[in-house]
Amino acid sequence: MQGHNLFHAEQGTPAQSDNQRPLTVTELNSQTRRMLETRFANVRVEGELSGLARPGSGHWYFTLKDANAQIRCAMFKNRNRSLRFVPAEGMQLIVRGRVSLYEGRGDYQLIVDHMEEGGAGAxxxxxxxxxxxxxxxxxxxxxxxxxxxxxxxxxxxxxxxxxxxxxxxxxxxxxxxxxxxxxxxxxxxxxxxxxxxxxxxxxxxxxxxxxxxxxxxxxxxxxxxxxxxxxxxxxxxxxxxxxxxxxxxxxxxxxxxxxxxxxxxxxxxxxxxxxxxxDQQDILNKLALLNRKLQALMKHRLQVLSQTLDNTSLRLRHPGERLREHHQRLEDLHIRLQQSMTIALQFHSARHQRLNDRLLQSSPSRSIERLQGQLNLLKNQLDSSIQVLLKQKESRLKQLTGMLDAVSPLATLSRGYSIVARGDEFIREAGQLTEGERVTARFSQGSADCQVIEIHKS
Missing domain, CATH: 3.40.50.10550 (Hypothetical protein af1403; domain 2)
Structure with missing residues (x-):
């Protein structure tokens, strides 16, 4: 009944204390404890740890505070022994438990069941x-x-x-x-x-x-x-x-x-x-540099190709020059062949003369017959040698003549090509001609006088 009156007093209903027995301090504290434990049975509170005491009983007693208030706390050993960290002075903590009252002194306190680091630590x-x-x-x-x-x-x-x-x-x-x-x-x-x-x-x-x-x-x-x-x-x-x-x-x-x-x-x-x-400006600068390098490289490449073209042009020779060279070489070979034949004939003629002189100097008929036989044999050998040598030289002459014909422009003409000339000058490109001009076209067989009607340079 007393607790009922206190509860309604807390709710704002005036306590009718005039006709009721006053509460003892023990009763007041007991009722207050039950009310607090019922109303705040499971709360979470964050604050800074202060005044931690750990007596031999294993229980922990400490204070949680913030900038404006503080509350005393107790955490019994059956709860604190499961913690994975050791709280220290000044540590920010988040605790969970129930609000209670220590009846013996009337102290308001928080019975802590769980504790964890709060703020940045967690x-x-x-x-x-x-x-x-x-x-x-x-x-x-x-x-x-x-x-x-x-x-x-x-x-x-x-x-x-x-x-x-x-x-x-x-x-x-x-x-x-x-x-x-x-x-x-x-x-x-x-x-x-x-x-x-x-x-x-x-x-x-x-x-x-x-x-x-x-x-x-x-x-x-x-x-x-x-x-x-x-x-x-x-x-x-x-x-x-x-x-x-x-x-x-x-x-x-x-x-x-x-x-x-x-x-x-x-x-x-x-x-x-x-x-x-x-950086956009860096890229623009790099592009400008690459453009300059590319232009320089292209200019150098064109110079190299132009020089190569000039060198190649110098190595190219007109077919007429090559024809004259081969004709001269053929004449040289012909002269050498004639000289070789003359030397061979002189050698064999001299030998024949020597043998004839020896024959005239030998009077016995048997020597005459023997020498006559030798003379006939040598004559036949000479004739054979001359024939063989002539055939070899003739074969060589034909071979050289074939080689000359192979590089001769006449062979090219025989395949359907023609040579256009202005007098002694050979025409190599259309740019050398003028419209209306008369030129000579030479074929493999014969030639023709022509007049230039129209010029196409490409």
């Missing part, structure tokens, strides 16, 4: 755990990194359309290479829905087939602000992208899981734009 542990997991799977390995295009044809940017990152990217691209198309794929970059929107942005960019490179990023912020880029689903979406991805999250000192799994990590959004956009 996030950092989650970051390191995911980093280790993905590294073990090989998602950070260099062989999975896709090369960036030297000159992108279309850049997609998955980021907030109103953030500083897109403004920095656009400013760099306008300065360095304004003709590169860029499309912003809107996405939240902070908050609970940011990770899902980043994943949708990367997947949509891949499905569109419009882009040959993506920038995924945002400006700087705290670890909590950048946390969507540390989500596992975002990392796996970037790793699965067929389009090369440049991660550009935060400032140069900021690292996220997206940086490790992306094909390239840029320290800032501006740096990402710098990497993907070559």
């Amino acid at each position: 996030l950092q542990r989650a970051f390191e755990a995911l980093k280790l997991k993905l590294a073990t799977e090989g998602l950070f390995n260099s062989e999975h990194k896709k090369p960036l295009p030297a000159l992108p044809s279309h850049i997609g940017v998955v980021t907030s359309p109103t953030g500083a990152a897109i403004r920095d990217i656009l400013a760099v691209l306008r300065r360095r290479f304004p003709s590169i198309p860029i499309t912003v794929i809107p996405s939240a970059v902070q908050g609970k829905e940011a990770a899902n929107e980043l994943v949708r942005g990367v997947e949509m960019a891949n499905r569109s087939g419009l882009f040959d490179v993506l920038i995924v990023g945002r400006g700087g912020g705290s670890l909590e602000d950048l946390w969507p880029f540390n989500e596992e689903r975002v990392a796996r979406a970037i790793a699965a992208s067929d389009v090369p991805v440049v991660s550009a999250v935060g400032h140069e000192i900021d690292f996220t899981i997206a940086d490790f799994v992306a094909d390239y990590r840029a320290p800032t959004p501006s740096a990402a734009a710098e990497v993907l956009s070559p």
